[in-house]
Amino acid sequence: MINVPSPAVAIVGRHNSGKTTLVEKLIAELVSRGLDVGSVKHHSHKGFDIDYPGKDSYRHRAAGASETVIAAPGQMARIKTVEGEMECRDIVRSMPGHDIVLVEGYRKSGLPTIEIMRSGNPADVAVAEAFAKGAKNGASLGTDFIQASRGQGAYQADLESKMPRASTVAIVTDIPQAEEAADIYGIPVFGFDDVEKLGDFLQEDYTRHCVSVVIQAGGESRRMGRSKATVPFRGKPLIGRLIARLAPVADELIVTTNEAENLQFLHEEFPHLDIRLVPDVHEQRGALRGLNTAFSAARFPYVAVVACDMVFASPSLIVAEAVRMSQTKADIVVPVNQYGFEPFHALYRRSACLAASNRALADGCVRAQDLFDGQGLEVLEFTREEVIEVEPRGGCFVNVNTPEDLKRVEETFFGE
Template sequence: MIDIPSPAVAIVGRHNSGKTTLIEQLIAELRGRGLDVGSIKHHSHRGFDIDYPGKDSYRHRAAGATETVIAAPGQVARIKTVEEEVECSELVRSMPNHDIIVVEGYRKSGLPSIEIMRAGNEADCRAAALFVEAARAGLPLTTDFTQLGRAADKDASGASPTTYSAEADAAAKMPSSNTVAVVTDIPDAREAAALYGIPAFDLADVAGLADFLGEHYVRPRVSVVIQAGGESRRMGRSKATVPFAGRPLICRLVERLAPVADELIITTNEADNLGFLADEFPELAIKLVPDAYPERGALPGLYTALSAAENPYVAVVACDMVFASARLVVAEALAMHESGADVVAPANKHGFEPLHALYRKDTCAPAVHARTERGEKRVQSFFDDPDITVLPFAQERVLEAEPRGGCFINANTPEELARIEHSYLGE
């Protein structure tokens, strides 16, 4: 199984801000949209326990076990003794394969954070007043709000509308440079968010908040497209059905890439010859799509892939890449998500590898279509489009994702395929 890192956001606020209620509603909304949601709760007090005396698992730990797993059909729990508090980043890394993880607390984790401020909570009102004061003064979100509050408390002129007391130190838990949104019913907080250019949502607008997370933080869906085309002149037959290790080569590509595909497409002009894939992989719902253009060429083939895909990210791999890497697809998708690039393409001193690359559908499809209409055949011909951002994925990053390398090895002739097969079977 290929583990896909889970994106995470933190819901933060002061005591009694309503974090748990918001998270409960948000998880339900995201789940209702078909997303897989994980959650992490930060408990600030040492010594909490989810087990209790009398249970067998409690007796195991009381006897000295430092880690206990409780397993039942459909559920598993792990209780582990640790010397120090585990970093939030480590917890997130330990929870792969979720579309998003919603974290309660962990304000200092560095995660993108959503600040909740509720008018019914006195500490939130104080925080909102400090927040808007800083925003009106043009202070950055890196401001030390604790010091700002203390200065206001000492302002004998009464010019500041805010107060600060050591007893209510929750007011020092303020938005920061990690704050990406505010959820509030306090006018001061909404004004401050607007001044800082941060979106603000009403407490009841859970659907709007879910839309925001879906657009910016939920793991983007990836369509994986295997380009099988049709008969290859140099191979003398279809590359998709040529035998490799006793099975059609296309089966190997499907098995290697399916674990990271939210949608699996094969572009082919011989759908009848590949009909066996539906029986071979009934759980995958593989789509067989013919070429959109009668002309052969890598760029028209890419347009077919982008047109057929339903997801925002499209990974395109040639069917003769015997060692195509699902891990490389994951790494490219993460790089695209972090960088905002339109194309993430492996690159070395010889140039790009456009047939094991990732493309953003909504921006690349129009550019590829325009160049195809002009008669271009090479994929790289649209890389210089001023509206397209290309992120070269350096060789060291490829090897970091796939240490064994070999991702771009392809077979064009029976002799080349035989050599690759001999090497593969000899491993």
């Protein structure tokens, strides 16, 4: 099973800043948009419990069980004994499949953080004043701003570890000094009633972007002597193997083909998948035209393009590419090997790449490489070492062009 990592953002602030209220509103706002939201609450006191004496599950734990799962229709809870305190990133890693996880607290997690400063909270006012002074004095973000504003009295000890950091990506406040400092640092500011705008901000930059997986199966292959899509592999059509492998990481599954009538069986074989069979946009064939068709057909921001003859195409690689694209804002994340780019197991940002491929085609370009050169796209290379880390067994770029290739791959089949 492929676990799709959940992106996470921490909502941080001092005691009585209003973190829980804001997290509650943000969850409701994002869920109303159809997003799957997970949440983590940092409890600073040792020994909290969600189970009580007298309950059967409590008796299990009291008897010595280190982990107990309580399951009922529509709900499940897991109580586990751990040594010390789990790292926030490890907790988020254990929560795959969400569009976003909102974390309350965990300032030192290294996650992107949204800082709260409320005028009704004296501790927040003290921080805002120190924050503004540091900003005006040219201190770098992440400085211990309290050092720049000594004499804050009883709040100083608590505040020294609870200041905006380099990880701060937004500030929610009604304090003018905090707004002024944020403006100096170029950090977006939201009011406490700007939940919809804050939701827009999170959805644009920090939620998981949906992926359209496009399997290219143009039609007749001269070297294979028949359509690669329907050629048998281990007794089943090769295209079916690709769909079964990649569907778990696809928010949308597209097969580009000029033989849709011969692939209608896919709807019967995979009735739970809304597979779209899309013809080529262009009359003439070519690698760049095929990519342009994929970008034109896709509905989602990220487009993974895979050739149908890649027997061991890797869903894990697609997930890793999507994570890197989200982290870096690249337009293309493409694996590289000793022969160069692997454009038909790469991930593309639809908006930028559709426009760039249209320009390249208008200029008479036909190669996939032409999309990478001279179009002003931000190209991130996914190294061989990174590919091996994601797919240790390798083989994800192996393709079959001839009956001999197919026989050889079948004979050395990994047996996943």
